[in-house]
Amino acid sequence: MAESETWNEAIAKELSFDCLGEPERPITEEMCANAGARYAAVFSRAEDMVKAALEVKRRNQDVFCKLPFCVTIEAEAFGADVSLNSLYGVPAVSHFRYERVEDIPTLPAMDFSQGRVHEVLRAASMLSEAGETVILNMEGPFTILGQLVPSKQIYKGIYRQQEKLRSLSRWITSQLVRYAREAEAHGVSILSYADPTVAAELISPQLYTELCGEISYEVLQAIENATEKVVIHLCNKTSVAFQKAGFCTMERIVPKAGVSYGEALLQAIQAPDVRCIGHGCIQRTYCPAGGCLYKLNLK
Template identity: 65%
Template structure:
């Protein structure tokens, strides 16, 4: 497997505009915070892209806000953004709160999913990885310092966040989500040394994904190709290509068909954010996570 075979095209242009919301009958500021407006906007995005997936939410701050980050609507980019980190240093993080699925924007996202399920939609939920969530609670500089100076502390914090993400995955499944889009670009394998990725970043991702698998019954989990390529290269998973002969299929259509046929839980090496784009490489890739990590890797962890 070569990384150049699975290039990242970057995030698509932000789909939520005031014109789109106006056409959908949604209030622009409310598409980030109220279920009914989320649903209207999500369905309009799906219609415009001729997609088979309807996608929630429209920002990456949902989990971090529920864990205590201060978030407000950024006037320049028009999306919710962290206004102030909750913590200054890793040492300041003693105990993180549990995610509360009964209130706030987190509850509204889940309620939007339930509304869409009742309408028979295929729902994809974006879920951020532990390092990306942590990067909205504390500066990235502190995270990268922690990778080299406090790996044990960083592992403890990310494990705690991972358990909350697994609970979120479980709630998402219960509210009708059939596909989770998982990404953790803060610690992409290209940003850290192979040793650090092997011993810390990739390992934590493996642990979180196994937690999510155990907490759910059937929801599929799609890894961003930046995450999945580095993940396989480091030996945390293998992949099998499921080929398609139909040239007119989009990536989303092929993925939906493959998920239904195989009941596979993990997928990757593609961009589900561009699910409306033509299928590339003639197929989709099902991932098989390692069942366990070797004893020698356990000994590699610092404290």
């Protein structure tokens, strides 16, 4: 690996690529039928999650099994009202529990003994015990809050309710750390972390650095400190802004020729000093690796 590098124009150009985002509908009725899973149950029952995860891996010729199949798991554990959206076919917030950021009271602790979060962890264990390498998608504090209150209220809060947002984020961080420990204990190898609600281009660089990026830094540092070997994979949208704001440096990892991004990632996480990977896209694990992987070192 090269020496750690801080942000510069050359790095900015190197890391510029279009984000694929989440697939519009990665799980279909036809795919579930082929996997022997019930469509609605792949979002709520471990046995069906496992069948669907294995089928997605097989179809994509991937090296990872990925869980869950929606972005509402954490928010629901904090009290969001979630139901299966008939238009898009995935769980979504049916209505916001709170109207404004200042209306949000103390949030509950995540309960890993019941509900869909329990089923996700159970599915991770089942896949891990079957010899699969598991990636768990984890949402950040602002994206979670954006499912409890309208997103426009989050942006208002960034300007007018910063202390309230910090307080809520500190609590959410403490629970995400607990979730990360549970995930590791249930066999998860990689946490795919993103907080797209506060993408850096949507707010000023100063606000990102002083509030949103700082909160992301606290989450990532806390997870690294609380876990033993689980690797955090930051989405490109999050990690580029994160390094640009000065919260980390990077080291390039050059993969073998002809491997997929997933194969290169699988090799990289074997190194004991790799705890955070960024500037890549977890949706591209079955695509050619191309250039480099990027180890991130938190400051």
